[in-house]
Amino acid sequence: MRIATWNVNSVKQRLEHLLRFLKEEAPDVVCLQELKCQEDAFPRLELDGTGYNIALCGQKSFNGVAILSKRPLEDIRLRLPGDDDDGQARFVEALVPGKKGAARIAAIYLPNGNPAPSEKYSYKLAWMDRLHAHARTRLAEEEPFVIAGDFNVIPEPKDAARPELWVNDALFLPQTREKFRGLLNLGLYDALRSTTDATGLYTFWDYQAGAWQKNNGIRIDHLLLSPQAADRLRSVTIVKRTRAWDKPSDHVPVMAEFDL
Template identity: 40%
Template sequence: MKIASWNVNSLNVRLPHLQEWLKAAQPDIVGLQETKLEDAKFPDDALLELGYRSVFAGQKTYNGVALVSKQPAEEVQVGIPGFEDEQKRVIAARFGDVRVVNLYVVNGKAVGDEKYEYKLRWLDAVHDWLAEEIARHPKLVVLGDFNIAPDDRDVHDPEAWHEKILCSTPERDALKRLCALGLHDSFRLHNDEAGHFSWWDYRAAGFRRNLGLRIDLLLVSEALRAGCSASAIEREPRTWERPSDHAPVWVDVTG
């Protein structure tokens, strides 16, 4: 089963890119973030023509998440249970015996900002929910735009980003707490090298100069770890005209 994640940064703009990539890559399940569409405008018919069903939770202009899959989604959950939040950042569903949780983690704006404090509270709520999810669903994949670079290997200039937003110690510690539930960064199961990124700023020729961060992650539970045969970042869509600032990432998992 090929499971992918892609922050499309506006599905209205990037739908042709998504369609092209789905045809070529043929993932079984894709979690999308920043769809930036109200539900009534989600292009589920266009995706169904390619053999993909969709479940989604959107809002106008900001945020928005979706799960696009070849098989129907079951037990769909929108939002974090018990956590009041008007922002559409979370959707989860079961596909066979695999539970997939799609997160668009809060950016946080800047260390010390009120949005940063909200990010840490939000991550605490996600942790408590995922502790319950992994108990109910041993085969669990948690994917999305985490807006956290796990360690300095995932940052083009660790010194410049030291203790800045996306790279601060509290954010990284929150991610470590999630992983301590029994989740593994699938990319790092196959690659220990620095310099692999999934996001590049549109400014300052960030992509051409490879000034990026690896903040798009697919975390797999212990029950799926042995079945992870490959994981990768697909840079090509970032070269297309009017691209998202993120590249798709995926993991191939059996079991």
């Protein structure tokens, strides 16, 4: 089972890219973020015929997450537990059956949080606390579980080409990184770092100041795995070439392959 995550930065603007990616890489599951559309505006018709089932949580002009799966999606959840008043579309979760058992997959778009300190940063930290509580519940079920998405977290200095530029940013503040480590301390595994300790591995390059051309990137798109999923992990690939496509997303897909 190949599971990918990709912040497409507007699914309607990047539809041709998405269709190309699905054709070239043929992932079994794709977690999408920043759809920037409501459910009724999602391009279901254009995706019809690709063979993917869809679960999504949309929001007009902002946020929005989806799971695309070649297999049927079961037990779908559209909101992160912990705050019934939170109307932002940042979480969708589903159970995906495989040949060797099912995997529960959550697609998330964690808040950016800038500027910090601010209400936006407080919301980011509170959202991370809710994710921590949900992950703890899922880990207790001892099943293959994957949290995939744009975490808006630079975990370590080696995950940025120029970490000194990010010291005051909500993505790299000590409190942000501490809460990310709290997820790992629960027993989750960073899929990429389970396979390599190499530097220079990024998933986001800003549109400004020639960041892509200079490889001035950061790694903020992650797949976190329960022990049962980590035991089945075969490989992780950053599909970097999509950043060089015409009018690309500023993020690129990250794809992990599992023995499922």
